[in-house]
Amino acid sequence: MNILTFGPNGSGKGTQGALVKKKYNLDHIESGAIFRQHIGGGTELGKKAKEYIDRGDLVPDDITIPMVLETLKGAGPNGWLLDGFPRNMVQAEKLYDALKAANIKLDYVIEILLPREVAKNRIMGRRLCKNDNNHPNNIFIDAIKPNGDVCRVCGGALSARADDQDEAAIGKRHDIYYNTVDGTLAAAYFYKDLAAKGQTKYIELNGEGSIDSIKETLLSQLD
Numbered sequence: 647m648n649i650l651t652f653g654p655n656g657s658g659k660g661t662q663g664a665l666v667k668k669k670y671n672l673d674h675i676e677s678g679a680i681f682r683q684h685i686g687g688g689t690e691l692g693k694k695a696k697e698y699i700d701r702g703d704l705v706p707d708d709i710t711i712p713m714v715l716e717t718l719k720g721a722g723p724n725g726w727l728l729d730g731f732p733r734n735m736v737q738a739e740k741l742y743d744a745l746k747a748a749n750i751k752l753d754y755v756i757e758i759l760l761p762r763e764v765a766k767n768r769i770m771g772r773r774l775c776k777n778d779n780n781h782p783n784n785i786f787i788d789a790i791k792p793n794g795d796v797c798r799v800c801g802g803a804l805s806a807r808a809d810d811q812d813e814a815a816i817g818k819r820h821d822i823y824y825n826t827v828d829g830t831l832a833a834a835y836f837y838k839d840l841a842a843k844g845q846t847k848y849i850e851l852n853g854e855g856s857i858d859s860i861k862e863t864l865l866s867q868l869d
């Protein structure tokens with residue numbers, strides 16, 4: 647099974663992707679994570695990509711596209727879940743061409759819908775527990791509101807990640823995501839059009855639901 651996922655930063659795309667990946671034993675291919683590996687390993691590609699990533703810009707297509715397509719070629723037999731790519735129209739078209747040329751079926755495209763203002767609040771509301779990063783705490787999500795100013799799970803002290811409080815950086819990322827002309831939503835709609843022609847299946851999820859309800863809706867729509 648091969649799946650593309652779309653959703654703004656703050657939509658829970660990573661969480662849902664991890665659940666689907668686990669259930670179907672897929673390779674989780676995240677373009678951002680591949681870049682971070684290259685940067686950590688000090689590769690030439692990592693050095694080139696770092697300056698763009700540090701500024702919050704997209705890494706140029708001539709670096710990103712071959713890197714992701716190469717990684718897809720090495721995916722395991724159960725298929726892949728691609729996260730963070732395509733981020734623009736050019737990437738969407740190149741991926742389409744590459745899959746077609748290799749006769750690879752794209753089974754599902756998942757879009758998690760979330761209004762921009764809600765996505766921003768979710769990022770700014772995230773709090774980290776000093777005892778465990780996986781303890782969910784968010785001052786803007788009712789289901790996981792902290793207990794006063796301490797962790798709702800263990801009572802540990804909470805803090806906010808500096809980059810989660812950077813409104814300009816969040817705005818820049820969301821400008822790219824919510825761009826329906828040639829940005830990430832344009833890429834998503836490119837695949838939505840293909841689904842209308844029967845070439846793939848497009849699943850839209852309301853990102854304002856709880857993690858569990860989104861998960862249930864999603865899994866009920868995957869074969």
Ligand code: AMP
Pocket residue numbers: 677678679681698699700702703704705706710729730731732733737
């Ligand atoms: P992410 O972890 O998905 O937020 O990605 C971290 C950073 O890697 C992004 O802010 C971009 O600079 C870069 N990046 C990830 N995926 C792509 C992509 N498909 N195209 C261009 N740049 C990307």
